[in-house]
Amino acid sequence: MTATKVTLKDVAARAGVSYQTVSKVLNGEMQVAPETMERIQAAVQELGYRPNRIARNMRAGRSFMIGYSWTQTEPGQVNHILDQFLSSMVREAGAVGYYVLPFPFREGNAQVETYRDLIKSGNVDGFVLSSVNYHDPRIQFLLKQQFPFVAFGRSNPEWDFAWVDIDGAAGTRQAVAYLIGRGHRRIAILAWPEDSRVGNDRLQGYLDAMQAAQLAPEPGYILRGEGTFEVGRAMTLHLLDLPADRRPTAIMALNDTMAIGAMAAARERGLTIGTDLAIIGFDDAPMAQYLFPPLSSVRQPIAEAGRKCVELLVALVEGREPEQRHVLLQPSLIIRASS
Amino acid sequence: MTATKVTLKDVAARAGVSYQTVSKVLNGEMQVAPETMERIQAAVQELGYRPNRIARNMRAGRSFMIGYSWTQTEPGQVNHILDQFLSSMVREAGAVGYYVLPFPFREGNAQVETYRDLIKSGNVDGFVLSSVNYHDPRIQFLLKQQFPFVAFGRSNPEWDFAWVDIDGAAGTRQAVAYLIGRGHRRIAILAWPEDSRVGNDRLQGYLDAMQAAQLAPEPGYILRGEGTFEVGRAMTLHLLDLPADRRPTAIMALNDTMAIGAMAAARERGLTIGTDLAIIGFDDAPMAQYLFPPLSSVRQPIAEAGRKCVELLVALVEGREPEQRHVLLQPSLIIRASS
DNA sequence: ATGATAAAGGCGAACGTTCGCCTAGAAAGA
DNA sequence: TCTTTCTAGGCGAACGTTCGCCTTTATCAT
Numbered sequence: 184m185t186a187t188k189v190t191l192k193d194v195a196a197r198a199g200v201s202y203q204t205v206s207k208v209l210n211g212e213m214q215v216a217p218e219t220m221e222r223i224q225a226a227v228q229e230l231g232y233r234p235n236r237i238a239r240n241m242r243a244g245r246s247f248m249i250g251y252s253w254t255q256t257e258p259g260q261v262n263h264i265l266d267q268f269l270s271s272m273v274r275e276a277g278a279v280g281y282y283v284l285p286f287p288f289r290e291g292n293a294q295v296e297t298y299r300d301l302i303k304s305g306n307v308d309g310f311v312l313s314s315v316n317y318h319d320p321r322i323q324f325l326l327k328q329q330f331p332f333v334a335f336g337r338s339n340p341e342w343d344f345a346w347v348d349i350d351g352a353a354g355t356r357q358a359v360a361y362l363i364g365r366g367h368r369r370i371a372i373l374a375w376p377e378d379s380r381v382g383n384d385r386l387q388g389y390l391d392a393m394q395a396a397q398l399a400p401e402p403g404y405i406l407r408g409e410g411t412f413e414v415g416r417a418m419t420l421h422l423l424d425l426p427a428d429r430r431p432t433a434i435m436a437l438n439d440t441m442a443i444g445a446m447a448a449a450r451e452r453g454l455t456i457g458t459d460l461a462i463i464g465f466d467d468a469p470m471a472q473y474l475f476p477p478l479s480s481v482r483q484p485i486a487e488a489g490r491k492c493v494e495l496l497v498a499l500v501e502g503r504e505p506e507q508r509h510v511l512l513q514p515s516l517i518i519r520a521s522s
Numbered sequence: 523m524t525a526t527k528v529t530l531k532d533v534a535a536r537a538g539v540s541y542q543t544v545s546k547v548l549n550g551e552m553q554v555a556p557e558t559m560e561r562i563q564a565a566v567q568e569l570g571y572r573p574n575r576i577a578r579n580m581r582a583g584r585s586f587m588i589g590y591s592w593t594q595t596e597p598g599q600v601n602h603i604l605d606q607f608l609s610s611m612v613r614e615a616g617a618v619g620y621y622v623l624p625f626p627f628r629e630g631n632a633q634v635e636t637y638r639d640l641i642k643s644g645n646v647d648g649f650v651l652s653s654v655n656y657h658d659p660r661i662q663f664l665l666k667q668q669f670p671f672v673a674f675g676r677s678n679p680e681w682d683f684a685w686v687d688i689d690g691a692a693g694t695r696q697a698v699a700y701l702i703g704r705g706h707r708r709i710a711i712l713a714w715p716e717d718s719r720v721g722n723d724r725l726q727g728y729l730d731a732m733q734a735a736q737l738a739p740e741p742g743y744i745l746r747g748e749g750t751f752e753v754g755r756a757m758t759l760h761l762l763d764l765p766a767d768r769r770p771t772a773i774m775a776l777n778d779t780m781a782i783g784a785m786a787a788a789r790e791r792g793l794t795i796g797t798d799l800a801i802i803g804f805d806d807a808p809m810a811q812y813l814f815p816p817l818s819s820v821r822q823p824i825a826e827a828g829r830k831c832v833e834l835l836v837a838l839v840e841g842r843e844p845e846q847r848h849v850l851l852q853p854s855l856i857i858r859a860s861s
Numbered sequence: 862a863t864g865a866t867a868a869a870g871g872c873g874a875a876c877g878t879t880c881g882c883c884t885a886g887a888a889a890g891a
Numbered sequence: 892t893c894t895t896t897c898t899a900g901g902c903g904a905a906c907g908t909t910c911g912c913c914t915t916t917a918t919c920a921t
Binding site: 527529530531541542545546549551573574576577578579580581582 | 906907908909910
């Protein structure tokens with residue numbers, strides 16, 4: 184009802200003390216007589232006082248904002264991570280007095296400039312970076328600026344910075360080991376271009392699992408390309424057109440979109456998915472469970488990752504050295520009818 | 523490189539003028555001698571000055587922030603809207619000097635309190651509301667507070683507030699008219715509970731299209747339930763178990779998740795989707811195109827909606843009366859193999 | 862010559878906090 | 892009684908802007 188802003192002075196006037204006293208009392212930095220305390224609290228209640236965040240930040244010289252940027256997906260793709268990740272970050276941040284400031288970008292623009300601006304204008308106290316890759320210019324920049332940040336994903340191993348990541352290799356390793364356990368020997372993998380750090384990590388799990396089972400991975404079984412439906416489909420068609428004795432009986436895809444492409448290809452060749460050809464995806468997109476047949480996939484603890492990113496970042500921002508600067512989370516294999 | 527913050531005073535000292543002058547010059551509120559101008563600009567460049575946003579907001583008494591909240595989807599569902607909608611809002615907002623402050627919530631918590639807090643603490647200048655429904659308490663609250671907001675979605679028609687919405691009725695109407703044009707007469711609809719404003723809107727389009735074609739919609743063809751895979755599947759099984767002469771030949775689902783459930787049911791009954799049974803969804807989730815068969819659906823102009831919300835809200839916040847307080851956007855029917 | 866006007870820029874104040882230091886009075890010890 | 896110590900709270904300043912008003916000097920028409 185009070186359209187006008189309620190300030191410390193209003194509260195102080197009503198409680199009959201100085202406004203600085205009100206501030207200190209509310210922040211628990213001062214002992215006052217019980218009755219004064221009560222008067223102040225009553226005034227706060229009656230006027231509905233909330234400290235003005237801008238003024239507080241101004242004084243503190245910080246913004247209590249965490250910048251978060253992600254690459255916007257192209258039309259036709261879906262970012263099923265965003266909701267979970269962002270929600271979990273906002274919740275964790277809110278619990279310690281921070282907000283999250285999102286700034287999506289389309290690739291190709293002068294990203295580092297955006298970061299510089301946000302820093303110089305005092306808009307954010309730190310960043311969470313996602314979709315990081317090997318030579319990520321943002322990491323280089325932020326390291327040079329000595330500005331606090333946490334990367335969701337690893338990068339160049341020579342750079343020393345805080346990160347949270349999901350153990351992609353372990354995910355693929357688990358999935359491929361499962362396939363081997365089910366008797367598969369000819370297992371192909373739909374991988375990503377060599378400049379993809381995430382892709383190489385996940386691929387490594389495949390190599391590890393194969394080696395652990397004494398299986399020499401045939402070079403022809405490792406295909407690389409963009410992680411799209413079309414690429415997944417084309418790769419799988421290629422694999423299925425191999426001579427019968429060399430045709431793979433199982434396919435591991437590095438994401439669900441490719442796996443769905445693989446499913447389409449299998450259908451085109453008249454194969455029954457799950458029996459004629461096993462397929463496992465990665466990411467466990469929500470749609471995976473509704474596909475026909477439901478797609479096995481590797482699920483990542485996204486919410487946990489968001490929480491950890493914020494926890495780590497806030498520690499850095501506030502100058503506390505976190506107990507661990509690197510967090511590696513374990514994904515889990517979800518088996519459905521496709522494998 | 524300059525770790526320390528650069529302020530107006532630093533620039534002024536270097537340019538040899540007062541800091542207020544620098545402020546005015548940078549904001550284009552003052553005429554100065556060309557050489558002074560140059561000195562100032564040089565100083566800005568060399569020091570890398572960016573105005574401190576917090577101080578600016580403090581002075582302006584506003585935060586230049588737009589609050590945006592959405593209901594976080596349950597695990598297993600996906601919010602394929604969020605990325606597009608949020609990105610488009612952030613972009614549009616950025617173009618006019620605003621940021622977007624996200625605060626997702628799980629249902630059931632004291633939402634209005636969150637809004638009140640954000641207002642009182644001066645954290646936001648206005649809100650964009652999504653997932654609004656008939657008796658939305660947030661709308662009531664914000665109207666009473668006379669605080670600027672724009673709803674993405676309509677609500678109680680008696681309330682007067684600014685909104686942007688997608689013409690769901692038109693979408694369904696178009697889809698059902700298409701089905702009728704293809705010769706279908708027995709068309710069922712998988713609708714939502716009666717307390718869903720969006721659901722009733724979309725349902726109305728079905729009724730309109732049927733009436734326009736002089737088809738009396740059989741009551742048994744209108745099923746209501748939650749918009750989930752399981753519900754869609756169960757409803758469709760029920761429909762398909764009707765006697766052959768009353769079994770529908772086409773199904774319109776109010777979202778893609780239900781449509782996918784319908785597809786699963788059809789498969790269970792051994793029907794070929796697209797020929798034995800036509801299915802159309804709503805939302806055009808990215809996965810729709812990759813299903814088997816690809817799912818026809820109604821696509822909503824999400825990015826456009828995000829832009830409009832921000833445009834409208836900023837007008838309201840800045841006291842300009844927008845030329846139109848209600849924006850109704852048209853969805854488009856995407857025909858694929860499922861119908 | 863004179864007053865009016867414009868151009869170029871200075872100066873104080875304010876936004877709402879928090880922080881550090883100060884003070885008045887009371888209690889307590891010598 | 893005098894000094895010390897504690898308690899409860901006051902007061903000025905500062906964070907970095909923007910805003911309104913003032914001052915100085917030059918220009919111009921009368």
